[in-house]
Amino acid sequence: MLRTLKRRATAIGLGIATVLGGSLLATGVPSPAHAAVPDTIPLQITNNSGRGEQLYVYNLGTQLSTGRQGWADASGTFHPWPAGGNPPTPAPDASITGPAAGRSTTVRIPKFSGRIYFSYGQKLVFKLTTGGLVQPAVQNPTDPNRNILFNWSEYTLNDAGLWLNSTQVDMFSAPYSVGVRRADGGTTSTGKLKSGGYNAALSTLRGQSGGWANLIQTRSDGTVLRALSPLYGLETGALPASVMDDYVNRVWQKYAGSTLTVTPFTDQPGVKYYGRVSGGVMNFTNSAGAVVTSFQKPDASSVFGCHGKLDAPNDQVRGPISRTLCAGFNRSTLLTNPSQPDSGSADFYRDGVTNHYARAIHAQMADGKAYAFAFDDVGNHESLVHDGNPSQALLTLDPFN
Template sequence: MRKTFRRRLAAAGMALATVLGGTLLATGTAPPAHAAVPATIPLKITNSSARGDQVYIYNLGTELSSGRQGWADANGTFHPWPAGGNPPTPAPDASIPGPAAGQSTTIRMPKFSGRVYFSYGQKLVFKLTTGGLVQPAVQNPSDPNRNILFNWSEYTLNDSGLWLNSTQVDMFSAPYSVGVQRPDGSTATTGKLRAGGYNAVLNGLRSQSGGWGNLIQTRADGTVLRALSPLYGLETGALPASVLDDYINRVWQKYTSATLTVTPFADQPGTKYFGRVSGGVMRFTNSAGAVVTQFEKPDASSIFGCHRKLDAPNDQVRGPISRTLCAGFHRSTLLVNPNQPDANADNFYRDGVTNHYARVIHSQMSDGKAYAFAFDDVGHHESLVHDGDPRQAVITLEPFN
């Protein structure tokens, strides 16, 4: 699995259960009693795309009980991947026929941390190396999936419930929304674009100066396939490496004479870290004045990928500070608010130098929520649904308008 996927979702069940548990304990309310989450739950996939293409579904991931990687068939039965090779060898055909336009198909989801892929008109090509499954990498022009229209959702289903999200961390492509049916019969949904939102995102990128329109990939016949994330835009040369330099320089200059206060845990308002730039390095101290971590001035890749100079280990100090910084850079809130994270979405993407990919995607979401970068969950602006006693998961393939 890709690093951003593993980092964000593989431990999502544990991380979110901790957050929810903390909330329940703080209010003195006991968590509701319910039956254990079954071994599989239904996933209803509805095709509202209005496209005539054959749809193919894939449920790929890690079996949580064993740690093995593999795929699940329509009944939710787990199949481990066979050994791969070098060069990579073809993976078994894990495709499940999807619903025709206007129809629905229900399959079973096992206790996975995984992805549900869907493709239009053509099966995806998966291969296996000695290290496991090779995921599609359409930023590579020679990837066999480059000219296939597809997308995926991410989920964790475990004994604590279901976490299911839509994602644009790697690309904005075939539109879809996700949902979970609760025990009372209601369904929580997210990830749905506004009417006309699909084209509005693409047109917003095309009209943004600075190379943002170059993120859009098309087939030879002109069919739009996707818009790459800014990180992949840098890697492919679609965006210039200097795309964020002006904003980065202004931030680093500001905090040579001002203090950036980071409060990384919403449920721990007393835990604060204080950042100042000296000698080109931003050093963070705790309330006792001790230096706890430091960051070199990041470049656009470090920001767009939330990695390298903004690496975020799974710890209690550097990681939480780094993810807060990363979100502040993406949303361009670091100059206007020295107290981070800034949870007010009205303040996001206001600077001329910002993540315009994330800006246009969020602007076209019905509920304003999206996973447009790896730490878009800072402040709870991510497109995620969760229930501790899920009755059914839902993925809806939305129209291309």
């Protein structure tokens, strides 16, 4: 459940003024009685970006032993945030000087659930409210980080090991990959773009009609900063609210006369739920025929954000069904496969109405894996590494071209 909880928290927790509260990136993963993982592990940061600007790195999140919010310095020492204010007050400078282009540096990361930010040329602006940390929200044109080139990775390190992922749930920006070195010396990595993949993904959005090119944000000096996720594209008006209506209407029409079967747990193939649309509502029944949950017809925001009418609580019924539906809508596979989730990616994003942002990103990933929407982990298509006894975490800033 860790991947689901992490991505869901990110998807619903980021708004115009994003606050890092006690629930953000909570893992829900039980820890064994005896810790196999030390209090800190090394993180090797390698700068292969080819960019000459000064690099700044931040490690922000929740200390798992106490639940306190704060930041970690280069030695892995935790520093709790001071009290914030209203209006928000400046946060302490948590930046770590990163390596120059072509160089590497190693810092230590503690048992945390949080984010590793990195920015080129300028330090990021963080502020504190009475509710916690205000994080960058660049869909807001007045956000002080709007014109800074930056990105972030997400991780949880606890007694059960390390989970480290690259993410594009909120934006596609400065390229990077993540990895973990195991105790046996072997490494696992993911999140790396194909050669030329950064520009190719942006070119795909530019060439897609319907407003998808409007997701791209550019600085006044011509630097491409990022492409916003389609959820934020809706919020900013870059995408029309009706962008997914045609596909959603066709799905609702199809399952008014046929059944959608959802098998949400790979380790429990006998647990199935059956969806039919009646009176404009998709009702799901269990094997005994009892209705267990129902969904109103979702709008584009619900689809792209995996929230709203596709809300996914952390339970064992509605949440797992909803996340499967969300993945099927984003990948546009609900019409072609009445048994969800799909076992492979060959038929993803083939409908003319789809999440073209996710399509563009996945197509340019070297291993095909990405976190392009909140539940992109359905079917294990996410860019995540995990090891129960990690010797080192790896963050590599990759070339833009």
